[in-house]
Structures are given as C-alpha cells and as structure tokens.
Amino acid sequence: MIRIGLDIGGTGIQIGAVNEENRIIAQSSIPTKTDIPFSDQVDQMTACIRGLLNPDLNPELSIENVTSIGAGVPGLANSEGVVINCTNLGWSYTPLREEFQKRIDKPFFVDNDANVAALAESVAGVSAGTSSSVFITLGTGIGSGIIMDGKIWKGHHGIGGELGHMIMELDGIPCSCGNRGCLEQYCSATALIRMAREQVAVHPDSMILALADGNPQKINAKMVFDAKREGDPIAEKLFRRYVFNLGQMIAGIVNLLDPEIIVLGGGVSKAGSLLLDAVREAYLPSVIFNDQPQPRIEIASLSAEAGIIGAAMLS
C-alpha cells in the first residue's frame, strides 16, 4: 500500500508516492501556476499523480494501491478539505478535497505545511517515536506545528499552532499579521537579518558587511553565522542576542507545553551545532522547573522530503 503526498509551494508542487516504511518510492514535480483556473490547477496535479503511478516501473505504483492522498499548503485549511486561505496560490475557501475527489476517488486530506513537516519529523524524522513535539521552522517567518499524542494539534477551530504570533514584546515591532511584538519579529531569519543590518549601519567594519559585498540588502542569516565562526565581534553580539531570543521562545514552550522534544527546522537551523549548542545552554535558566528532566532540543533531520512524507501521512 502507498500514500501520495503533495507539497504545494509558492513556486513548485512536489509530488511523491510514499510506502509503508515512510520512504518516497517515486517523485515528480510541476510548477505552481496561479494564472490558470483552479480546476486546471487540480487537473495538472492529478495528471502528475497518474504519471507517477506506473506499475511498469514498480508494481507497487498502481492506483489500486493508493490508500490516501494528502497535501500540505502554505496557508490555512479545515477538516473538510477546504483551503480557507492560501495567499501564494490565490486560494480562498477553495474546495481542494472536493475537486480532487472528482478526479481521483481516494480519501484526501490537506493541512498547513508547517503542521505537515511537524508530522513528518514525528514519524520519520528526528522526533520519530515521540508522542509530543513542537516543530519550529526558523525561516522568512516562523512556522510551527504541535504534535500531541502522535497527532497534529491545530486547535478546536483549526486556527492554532501559530507559535510565531505569540507576543514576545508588548507594543513591539510591527508584524505583517497586524499585531505588534510577535515572536516572529525576534526569532525568524528575517529578524536576524534586520538586526544585522542595524548593526552594520553603525559598524560598517563588521565582516558581515564584507561577506555581503558591502551591500546590507544582501545580508543573509548564514553570513552572520559565518562571521561569528570567524570571530567577528559584531556577529558574535548578534549571535548572542538572537540565541537569547530563541532561548526565551523555547523556555516559553517548555513552561507552557513541555513536549517530549522541540525540533528546529528552516534555513537558520542549517547553522547546526553552532546554533543548537548555544540554544540548549541559553534557554534552560529561563525555565521555571529547570532542575527537572527537560524536552530534547534537536535540529530537524528531514529536508525537502518532509513536505511529501508528512502530507502523505495526513489522516
């Protein structure tokens, strides 16, 4: 038996067939097109799935073997398979399940991409075998997914799991969501880049600016970590501040939810042990019961395939 997972992103749609060992046994992709009608979008996705199901290549790859189809979207979806809101694709209250099932009559599920990645890690990644986890992507924004008792917890009304919009500073930095002081403004890659630009404006001799060819607009998170590794004092200061912010975020998760494991993913997590070691040290003093056993904190182990695997696991 196999399950189909679709990782629907702003530029491309990754589609894969996943076996019972949670491994991708066939994979394909199509570009995301927003300039065609929704029904044509679904036609292209289902055509790609049918193309993938070629029993001549692998006898497992037959439509009869497909038990379910799942999709991860960069937006909000409800339990009826309706995508409430997905700006990148121009979808609003879009009946994805209904349209899919007109074409392929299989159980169909859709969820937010961060929830999907959290599920993938908790079944096939670094948090495999745990019953509760909080997965956090440190990227352009902050994505997050909560797994409780092995299942995605997205709230009673389906609007939860948005760690990035917890308050980290009353009346703080304006956020794209309309509120001020959201955690995303202090813990995302974008936040680190903003802080770096502020610093190089007053410390133009920082190695960070050299790595960015003298152009503050070119600064990315990796440059800050690279300059820190080289001993640049401004990068060191930025690193400490950013790690402090992440530590406050993680301490809050421990104090409130105390999951079995906290998983860091997204672009910033590529800093690996440099970041992980510092964060593990930084968060602990801010936990109330810090003399008790604590959640593990780890870097996500799945990469691009998490989106397909997690989507295939939706149920």
Place this chain on the structure above:
Amino acid sequence: MIRIGLDIGGTGIQIGAVNEENRIIAQSSIPTKTDIPFSDQVDQMTACIRGLLNPDLNPELSIENVTSIGAGVPGLANSEGVVINCTNLGWSYTPLREEFQKRIDKPFFVDNDANVAALAESVAGVSAGTSSSVFITLGTGIGSGIIMDGKIWKGHHGIGGELGHMIMELDGIPCSCGNRGCLEQYCSATALIRMAREQVAVHPDSMILALADGNPQKINAKMVFDAKREGDPIAEKLFRRYVFNLGQMIAGIVNLLDPEIIVLGGGVSKAGSLLLDAVREAYLPSVIFNDQPQPRIEIASLSAEAGIIGAAMLS
C-alpha cells in the same frame, strides 16, 4: 461510589466527598500546619477523611464506597504521587501518595492546584462538556491549566501548563522565577496593583487612592475596577492597559493552542462582565485568523469548591 478531594492550601486544607454527579456531599477542613512532621500532617489529613466518612449521616459516606482520593497542591507533583516542590508546605520530593496509602489503601493522585481547578471547570463548571480548554487564574500570580481531549496536559515531563511564565516582554520586568518579562508581571492582580501604584504616585487625585484611604499599599484590583465604574480617568487608563495585556495573552493562546474555551478565574475575574466584555473585544484583532470561529471566553463558574471537586476527579 464517592471520591475524596483535598484542596491543600497555604493556610488550610479543604476536604470533601464528591458523588458521581460531581457534587460535594460532605465537607470538612483542617488548618495547614508546617511546624509538625510530614507524617503528622498526613495523619491529620487522613483522620479528617475518616471523620467525614460517617455512614450514619449518609449511607454513601463509607470507606468502602471511596474509589479514589485526590489532592491539589500549590506546587509541582509528578505522576508517581511525589510532590516535587511545594514551598508553602515546606515539601520537597515528598512522597504524598506513599504516605497516604500506608493509612488509606485507595488509588491516590496529586496535581498542581491550577490543573485541578482547570479539570473541575471542564467537568463541572463553565467549560463542562468541552474537550479542550485553557483555565487561567488572575490572582497574586498567574495560575493555569490546560485540558486537551478531556485530560490535564501538564507536559511530557510534568513541568508544563505554566502560562504565567511565557515571555511577554524581552528583558522586561524581573519575575520571582528568575527570568524577566514573564506574562505574570503584566497580567496578574499584582501587576494591575503595581501599575495602579505607579499611576497614583503621579496622579494622587485619582479616586483609586481615595478608595485605598490615601495609602498606596492598600490598593487592590477591585479598587481599580470600582473607580473605573465611577468614571475615574486614571482607573479608566489602567483598565484599558490591563485589558490590552490580557488581550495579548489571550490572542497568544488562541494563535498557539486554539482551545474550545478559555476560562478566566482568580480574584480579578470577580470583575465579571466589566472585564469579560472588554477582554473579548480587545483580544480579537490580535488573532491571525480572526475571521474564523473563535474559542469562547468565559469567567469560571465554580468558586472555592473547584479545588475539592477537581482533586476528587484526578485519575
């Protein structure tokens, strides 16, 4: 069948027998004594329970009918029935279950008092019939309990459920826990009183100071609400700021957990609809998906009996 609940507080221990309709059918209390050995403390509690079990008064009140005994403590307890930490009673890694069961051989459970109150509300109070809830006591500090799928969620290591120590302001007001900027410092009754003292220091003509007989040390939360009802502009300003803080707290809970219901308890919640209406209005704009169905927000309906009823429900 009946269950016994003990509400162990810093000054007194309330003990009750609870029937299958979750009603207290017999109740007694003893003072909390910290100057006697632990075994004597347990002797007194079990003696009080035995005194309560008088079949002559009510045939249900027999030791044979007792299915379990539960206790709520103002501290941290683990699933083995050990109270890890309970400053008010001078307990540290205290084997409450073990000592209890030496005297009365029944299943015994112990949990934090805020978790116990959350459970009581979710079974017999305003959140009865809901499957997920977050209960918050706005008092000297912030207590909280999370109910997920009808059960207390205290985390994988038993150290979660402490909403009051989520970060609300990076590098903010120092907290008794050792961290800075904890939510408790902005949303508790103590926080409101601190803000009121700051305001009357510069606005001594405020009605709040008059209600406190001119003594800032006498100010309590009720005086702020009373002065606001009378139109005092300083009280109005304080009320708005405090409600803003509560709104940010609630928006964070909705964004992260989206429970079916959020229940406000503790001393501040006695302000009733004055507070509730303002909070309901204040939090919504700060929720990301605020055009979707939202959690109910309500005032706790159980009062002192919540401690006994919730403790009796522990399992």
